[in-house]
Amino acid sequence: MKLGALFNDIPVLEKIHWDPNLTVGKITSDYRAIEPGDILVACHGSRMDGHDFLTQAIGAKASAVVYERPQDIVFPERVTAVRVQNSQAVLAQLLVQAFASDAEALGGGGLVVAMLPQRLEQEVLLDRVHHLAQGAL
Numbered sequence: 001m002k003l004g005a006l007f008n009d010i011p012v013l014e015k016i017h018w019d020p021n022l023t024v025g026k027i028t029s030d031y032r033a034i035e036p037g038d039i040l041v042a043c044h045g046s047r048m049d050g051h052d053f054l055t056q057a058i059g060a061k062a063s064a065v066v067y068e069r070p071q072d073i074v075f076p077e078r079v080t081a082v083r084v085q086n087s088q089a090v091l092a093q094l095l096v097q098a099f100a101s102d103a104e105a106l107g108g109g110g111l112v113v114a115m116l117p118q119r120l121e122q123e124v125l126l127d128r129v130h131h132l133a134q135g136a137l
Contacts, residue, residue: 001023001024001101002020002021002022002023002024003018003019003021003022003023003024003063003064003080004021004022005020005097005101006024006027006094006097006098006101007020007082007097010084010090010093010094010097011084012082012083012084013083013084013085014081014083015080015081015083016075016080016081016082017079017080017081018080018082019080022063023037024037024038024039024063025038026039027041027091027094027098028040029041029042029043029050029087029091031050031054031056031060034056034057034060034061034062035060036060036061036062036063037061037062037063038060038062038063039062039063039064039065039066040053040054040057040062040064040065041065041066041087041090041091041094042054042057042065042068042087043087043088043091044068044087050087051068051069051071054067054071054073055073058075058076058079062079063078064079064080064081064082065079065080065081065082066082066083066084066087066090066091066094067081067082067084067087068083068084068085068086068087070083
């Protein structure tokens, strides 16, 4: 997935080290699930705030981080940082974009899983959505 395609039509407040051609891995809000190339979306929850773990995600080689509040972090050049108004809403939008991209790549044309004609395609897409959403909710 290319960063530019994922953020197509998503309003952003600030982009740092922006590279629309950057290929990224999974999208997650759980810094513990970050692998090299992934995107961390920092969301605030009832018990923890993902903004407190941006440096851990960067240390785990995240390619991009998405956040709401201005940060005192100096982002390394290898990390794209994107500030948005509502990171929880953007997380949902990114997952939808990633899912649609995967569905199209598999010949589904962005169709909803239930509308895909073959069970195998459904299983592959469902597995991909679970992978993309790991730690997202």
